[in-house]
Amino acid sequence: MEAGLPPLPATAKCIRCHGRATIRMPNHNALFCADCFVHFFHTGVTRAMAKFGVSPDEPLMVAVSGGKDSLAVWNALHETGYATRGLHVRLGIDEFSDASSEAVRRFAEDRRLPWAEYSLEEIFGYSVDAIRWRTRRKICSVCGLLKRQMLNRLTVREGYRTLVVGHNLDDEAGRLLGNMVRHRTQFFEKQYPFLPSSHPRLPSKLKPLYRLDAREIRAYCRVKGILPLEAKCPHSRGATSHAYKEALEMLETRMPGTKRDFLFSYVDRRKPPVLSADIGTCKSCGEPAFGDLCSVCKLSDHLKKQQDELETP
């Protein structure tokens, strides 16, 4: 039974196989049995992969936080025949990080899937909680930067060329709406579910769930017995990205299909971005950088300087 909705009657029929329906998809005006829903979900993922032009033999590194999106995309890629490896960065956000790590471990062990865990504190020198008290920048933006950078670097370090992330339809549509409302046209270029590599030390980035929304992903986890971390990051309260998603959700309720049409017709009328080749190399660590120093080294310098000041009597 789905949250907030009465159970489907025993006579409800799956629109694909005409067996007994157990899953309701109001946004598609459809009912599915569990098997046909999985077929629908996997088709969404394989259509995305085909659009990105990724070879079925390409080994995929999957960024996994332990939340519903990353576990669902990992499961779907594994079940549709891709060779995958999970990559978890332990951010060091108190009990939230323990629970995230545990959700990934449980999922991977149950399915005997390979994965690796790295601690941000070990690879960068500071946990997110430690950074929080040493910077005036918004912690969500610092954490996002470090997560992106570390996932890119660790993917390449582990010998992979392609990184999968779990961003879903709601994330992508909300981000697009935010960029439109703020007229941030400079960000439109990178608003595409497939970003090809623009540097030998940058992996390509895929978002195979961009065609599936949070509700569908939750249903997929339920059907597949995936137990994602349900807790929200304690720092994420009041994030503005939620507001754009909520605004779209409101439009979706009033005009079903709006969210999908909004994102898909944007994606469909675009070509995959050709990222600027003027990306250089960080003088300090050799990673890709837009200036002399990469954003990670800049942040690290700032944190070290502040620590020195605090420790100087």
Added chain:
Amino acid sequence: MEAGLPPLPATAKCIRCHGRATIRMPNHNALFCADCFVHFFHTGVTRAMAKFGVSPDEPLMVAVSGGKDSLAVWNALHETGYATRGLHVRLGIDEFSDASSEAVRRFAEDRRLPWAEYSLEEIFGYSVDAIRWRTRRKICSVCGLLKRQMLNRLTVREGYRTLVVGHNLDDEAGRLLGNMVRHRTQFFEKQYPFLPSSHPRLPSKLKPLYRLDAREIRAYCRVKGILPLEAKCPHSRGATSHAYKEALEMLETRMPGTKRDFLFSYVDRRKPPVLSADIGTCKSCGEPAFGDLCSVCKLSDHLKKQQDELETP
């Protein structure tokens, strides 16, 4: 006192004159006394008029429905020195039209402002209520078309070159959002608060309230003793334009200033549209038309044909 908010304390100060404040403007983080609020409101209108480059001597025809927006813009233009004349089209929507007409009459007589009323039934042959039962098209879209066309034609017939309409910040921002979400890029050209004339029989069209939102317009009516028609058109329930306005209102509540920034940065980075000169002349009535027949004559032909069919035994 404003709806839903406690009255301001006697110590609250106007940010402009430091007198006692009676009007609260949370979107601007400001408090005003009544006089300074009127100054703020009139400045919004005169800034818009200056942006449109309209000469202060240009006589203005003001489209008035009897609602808050059209009466407020008429009042503001009159008080800031423009020569104005009101133009009311009586649509024939049962008691709603009686009340609209009465609101306009009361406002104009109190202020001794010149105005003219035309009945849609007399000038077009059918009232909105009569059309409603003769067409499958959505009545709001038919009514909107007729209103626009009749206002344009009557403005020119009365010897005016410039038509003012009451669309406010919320209307314009909601329309822009709807066009963006639906990727209706072909409508972006006409999304500007000033549309210059593109045909000898088309007036220029101004929206001097595009910088002021519904809340500010309601406060202006209160201060100026304007009594607009409060009833909504009985046909307007569930209009999708409301959904976009509500979505923006939600974003505004979470991130004050969003609505304004969204519309103003769009308007400010554009130039007034240069409308296509390929507009022709209707073979039947001589009015501007994009094909052989103008949209009004097409609609009229359709309604007559249907009436003939009904009357043929």
